[in-house]
Amino acid sequence: MALSTTLTVNGVRQTIQLDDPRVTLLDLLRERLNLTGTKKGCDRGQCGACTVIVDGRRINSCLALAISHDGADVLTIEGVAQGPRLHPVQEALIAHDGLQCGFCTPGQIMSAIGLIDEGHAGDDPERVREGMSGNLCRCGAYRGITEAVLEAQRTIAASARKEVA
Numbered sequence: 108m109a110l111s112t113t114l115t116v117n118g119v120r121q122t123i124q125l126d127d128p129r130v131t132l133l134d135l136l137r138e139r140l141n142l143t144g145t146k147k148g149c150d151r152g153q154c155g156a157c158t159v160i161v162d163g164r165r166i167n168s169c170l171a172l173a174i175s176h177d178g179a180d181v182l183t184i185e186g187v188a189q190g191p192r193l194h195p196v197q198e199a200l201i202a203h204d205g206l207q208c209g210f211c212t213p214g215q216i217m218s219a220i221g222l223i224d225e226g227h228a229g230d231d232p233e234r235v236r237e238g239m240s241g242n243l244c245r246c247g248a249y250r251g252i253t254e255a256v257l258e259a260q261r262t263i264a265a266s267a268r269k270e271v272a
């Protein structure tokens with residue numbers, strides 16, 4: 108039986124043939140679409156390295172079957188910057204030294220974008236830490252990551268206010 112899934116990935120709609128219904132969204136992104144920015148850490152939902160945004164919600168792509176997201180809109184780290192213009196979360200991570208080896212960074216960025224979009228980031232570091240607790244960093248860059256999320260949230264909120272005014 109021929110299987111396929113149609114996804115819009117970073118704005119590009121495409122239909123991908125699957126030879127196995129058990130292929131995860133993570134493997135499809137990395138191995139079929141060559142979008143290797145999304146990392147495979149634990150492959151069992153425990154580290155957050157594989158975080159992507161599907162239909163506006165952050166998920167662990169290692170736990171998601173590609174076929175069960177037929178028709179979905181997927182945002183990966185490759186789709187976050189607008190050409191040479193970095194996303195406010197990316198800029199803030201650099202400014203606050205929120206990374207060392209960088210392996211967890213794509214997942215941290217996607218999770219932070221999701222958290223801010225959900226409106227749950229607030230201005231409380233504890234709340235940010237809790238909201239980002241599914242994303243582990245073996246280098247222990249948590250302090251910079253938390254500061255970066257708070258700053259990005261302020262930047263995004265300020266630019267939203269400007270647009271409304």
Ligand code: FES
Pocket residue numbers: 146147148149150151152153154155156157158167168169170
């Ligand atoms: S690789 Fe998906 S949570 Fe670790």
Ligand code: FES
Pocket residue numbers: 205206207208209210211212243244245246247248
């Ligand atoms: S920066 Fe190395 S794992 Fe987070």
